[in-house]
Amino acid sequence: MSTMYEDGINEELVDSESYSPLYKRGLEEKTLDLLASEVYLMEQWSDVPEDKAQEQHDRIMNQWIDLGCSGRHPYHIAALKHTYPPPTVVQRTSILSSWRTPQERQAALILTSETSRLWLRTNYSLGHNPLSALDENQKESITGAENADLVFNDANLYDYGSDWFEIFLRVPEILDSCRGPKNGPLHSAVLRTFEEPEIEVIDPKVADEADFYRDLEHASITRCLLVQDEKSTRTGKVLLIWVDDLGKVIRCNRMTTREIVDAGGMFAFGDGRELDGPMWERAQFGED
Numbered sequence: 631m632s633t634m635y636e637d638g639i640n641e642e643l644v645d646s647e648s649y650s651p652l653y654k655r656g657l658e659e660k661t662l663d664l665l666a667s668e669v670y671l672m673e674q675w676s677d678v679p680e681d682k683a684q685e686q687h688d689r690i691m692n693q694w695i696d697l698g699c700s701g702r703h704p705y706h707i708a709a710l711k712h713t714y715p716p717p718t719v720v721q722r723t724s725i726l727s728s729w730r731t732p733q734e735r736q737a738a739l740i741l742t743s744e745t746s747r748l749w750l751r752t753n754y755s756l757g758h759n760p761l762s763a764l765d766e767n768q769k770e771s772i773t774g775a776e777n778a779d780l781v782f783n784d785a786n787l788y789d790y791g792s793d794w795f796e797i798f799l800r801v802p803e804i805l806d807s808c809r810g811p812k813n814g815p816l817h818s819a820v821l822r823t824f825e826e827p828e829i830e831v832i833d834p835k836v837a838d839e840a841d842f843y844r845d846l847e848h849a850s851i852t853r854c855l856l857v858q859d860e861k862s863t864r865t866g867k868v869l870l871i872w873v874d875d876l877g878k879v880i881r882c883n884r885m886t887t888r889e890i891v892d893a894g895g896m897f898a899f900g901d902g903r904e905l906d907g908p909m910w911e912r913a914q915f916g917e918d
Contacts, residue, residue: 649706649710650742650743650744652710653710653742653743654743654744656710657739657743661712662709662710663709663712663716664714664717664726665709665738665739665742665803666702666705666706666708666709667691667694667702667738667802667803668709668726669705669708669709669714670690670693670694670697670702670705671687671690671691671694671725671726671729672714672715672717672721672725672726673714674690674693675690675721675725683724683728687799688799691798691799691800691802694802695798695802695877696876698875698876699806699852699875702875729800730800730801731787733779733782734782734800734801736779737775737779737780737782737801737803738801738803740774740775740779740780741780741801741803741804741806741853742803742806744774744775745774746773746774746775746780747773747774747780747854747855747856748773748780748782748797748801748804748855748856749761749772749773749780749781749782749783749855749858749868750788750794750797750855750856750858751781751782751783751857751858752788752789752790752791752792752794752857752858753789753791753858753859753860753862753863754785754789755863756863757863757864758862758863758864758865758866759863760858760862760866760867760868760886760887761781761783761858763887764887764891766778768891769781771891772890772891782797791859791860792860794857794869794871795877797855798877804853804873805852805853805873805874805875805876805877806852806853806875847872847880847881850874850875850880851872851874851880852873852874853872853873854870854871854872854873855870855871855873856868856869856870856871857869861884865884866886866887867884867885867886868884868885868886868887868890869882869883869884870884870885870890872913879916880915880916881913881914881915881916882916883912883913883914
């Protein structure tokens with residue numbers, strides 16, 4: 631039988647790779663209130679004129695992203711233990727509710743507690759629309775969420791053009807992990823194993839270094855997302871992007887909707903098995 635801390639955190643999960651089970655339990659038991667990013671936002675917030683609120687939201691979320699997994703770790707613990715000053719009704723309205731839409735907040739909850747990924751449409755001009763080729767079951771298979779909760783398809787909100795990374799300022803939970811927020815210290819410890827002084831990686835395409843670089847990439851990845859951008863409108867191919875905890879692109883690949891649907895089942899396992907297939911092997915390094 632597992633033991634429990636007084637705050638309800640299950641002892642056997644403290645050293646686990648992800649805190650997703652704890653978030654999921656909090657949602658099921660309706661004990662979860664603020665997410666880690668929201669705890670940080672409240673901590674960093676200062677009173678500003680209403681017309682400066684969005685600017686402050688963006689600045690604080692950029693800081694949040696720059697913290698990385700390790701720096702964000704204490705705020706996940708605070709969110710799970712409820713060790714933060716509870717926001718007032720006014721603060722919830724003026725700071726939290728004004729930051730993101732109900733769908734974005736729901737997406738954040740899903741991304742925190744489930745094996746899932748976002749589909750973001752950033753171009754709304756005439757041409758190919760890969761989303762229109764998908765039925766609801768296919769959308770669920772690809773994103774891992776029901777009711778198109780992780781399909782962001784609103785020209786008024788997401789007409790980012792090539793600046794798809796702007797979504798991180800609204801839903802920074804994308805950067806935590808496809809299997810829920812990573813245990814920051816453990817993630818850092820894993821990455822440090824690739825920093826031994828006797829190992830020098832010069833070119834990931836050189837055969838002798840390929841295995842090492844592949845393992846480093848796999849360890850660095852926190853999530854993948856799908857972006858339907860201007861090139862998608864021209865070619866019908868969607869950009870699949872693997873990112874690390876800072877939002878840096880590890881690899882990216884353009885795929886047709888049929889290829890994505892066929893590969894959707896691989897994502898559902900949440901164990902990275904898609905990284906052993908052609909969608910990863912054919913992907914480009916870094917930015918598309």
